[in-house]
Amino acid sequence: MKTFDWTRVTPFQRTVLQALLEVPAGYVTTYGLLAKRIGCGSAQAVGQALGENPFAPAVPCHRVIASTLQLGGFTHQRAGEALQKKRQLLHEEGVYFNDAGKLTNPQQIWDWSCCPKQL
Secondary structure, three states, rough: OOEEEEHOOOOOHHHHHHHHHHOOOOOOEHHHHHHHOOOOHHHHHHHHHHHHOOOOOOHHHHHEEEEEEEEOOOOOOOHHHHHHHHHHHHHOOOEOOOOOOOOOOHEOOOOOOOOOOOO
């Protein structure tokens, strides 16, 4: 397993990023579900932490989408090349979005219902 220099991030970012490592390839989660997983009431705070992820793509922030099942943002951007890169990374993992940018298979949402909290 890859190790990370967690001193490069805040304690909150570390919590977010470590929880994200639990989401396997082939699945996505939402900003809200990730916030709930770590006991944070703010999906926006989670999004901000992900936008500053210095370990991408090893810590796969591309696996987090909006609660509407849309792609959401990527590297603090909501359109353009960054979002195309996010779509490409997910496509390579078997996660697909329609032309409107919505997840085609909601069964690929990782909500941690399978797993006890280990944080």
